[in-house]
Amino acid sequence: AQSVTQLDSQVPVFEEAPVELRCNYSSSVSVYLFWYVQYPNQGLQLLLKYLSGSTLVKGINGFEAEFNKSQTSFHLRKPSVHISDTAEYFCAVRIIKAAGNKLTFGGGTRVLVKP
Amino acid sequence: DSGVTQTPKHLITATGQRVTLRCSPRSGDLSVYWYQQSLDQGLQFLIQYYNGEERAKGNILERFSAQQFPDLHSELNLSSLELGDSALYFCASSVGTSGKNEQFFGPGTRLTVL
Numbered sequence: 104a105q106s107v108t109q110l111d112s113q114v115p116v117f118e119e120a121p122v123e124l125r126c127n128y129s130s131s132v133s134v135y136l137f138w139y140v141q142y143p144n145q146g147l148q149l150l151l152k153y154l155s156g157s158t159l160v161k162g163i164n165g166f167e168a169e170f171n172k173s174q175t176s177f178h179l180r181k182p183s184v185h186i187s188d189t190a191e192y193f194c195a196v197r198i199i200k201a202a203g204n205k206l207t208f209g210g211g212t213r214v215l216v217k218p
Numbered sequence: 219d220s221g222v223t224q225t226p227k228h229l230i231t232a233t234g235q236r237v238t239l240r241c242s243p244r245s246g247d248l249s250v251y252w253y254q255q256s257l258d259q260g261l262q263f264l265i266q267y268y269n270g271e272e273r274a275k276g277n278i279l280e281r282f283s284a285q286q287f288p289d290l291h292s293e294l295n296l297s298s299l300e301l302g303d304s305a306l307y308f309c310a311s312s313v314g315t316s317g318k319n320e321q322f323f324g325p326g327t328r329l330t331v332l
Contacts, residue, residue: 135317135318139323144325145325146220146222146308146323146324146325146326147308147310147323148220148323149320149321149322152320154317154318193261197317198317199317201274201317202273202274203266203268203273203274203315204249204251204266204273204274204312204315204316204317204319204321205251205263205266205274205276206251206253206263206321207263208260208261208262209260210260211260211261
């Protein structure tokens with residue numbers, strides 16, 4: 104079975120500073136990888152996804168992530184955060200050759216951007 | 219706004235009761251998914267339907283059931299409720315069943331069991 108570990112449960116960061124959110128996954132088979140963001144009192148919104156090809160993936164709102172197959176990681180980065188980036192971020196995987204389209208999520212990382 | 223609607227937004231009920239959560243997918247989406255988000259379990263996949271048929275099952279309790287109707291809306295039924303069922307329940311939808319299809323999430327239904 105696959106699993107996703109987000110190494111930091113909370114990340115405080117100052118406005119305009121860079122941020123990196125770490126995600127490691129465990130799976131014996133190939134997976135697709137996703138990052139979702141959840142703003143307070145809202146549902147989840149897709150930030151970016153890795154399906155194949157270039158290991159550096161660019162998403163919305165200036166976020167990017169790098170897929171590292173050897174380290175089974177998919178870390179999310181943003182070079183300069185805004186107050187509006189305060190939210191919870193979830194890394195997720197989906198087994199490529201599986202029935203259905205189930206996402207397995209990590210425990211989430213709360214990002215608090217301070218002025 | 220993802221285009222996925224869920225009703226009600228909030229639900230407060232007592233232990234032992236039964237509730238129904240409703241989800242309308244985005245126009246054109248045939249797949250519907252249910253997820254549970256709780257403090258101790260995190261975000262967990264419950265079940266997926268595609269065009270009216272069950273497609274995949276996750277950690278869904280036997281007390282829970284779901285269905286997808288011909289108009290593609292879905293309902294999640296939770297019965298014999300326990301305190302531990304208190305959680306945020308999300309519905310998501312996608313065009314098909316491919317893992318490449320983005321899942322669009324609704325705003326959720328917050329269930330409180332007292």
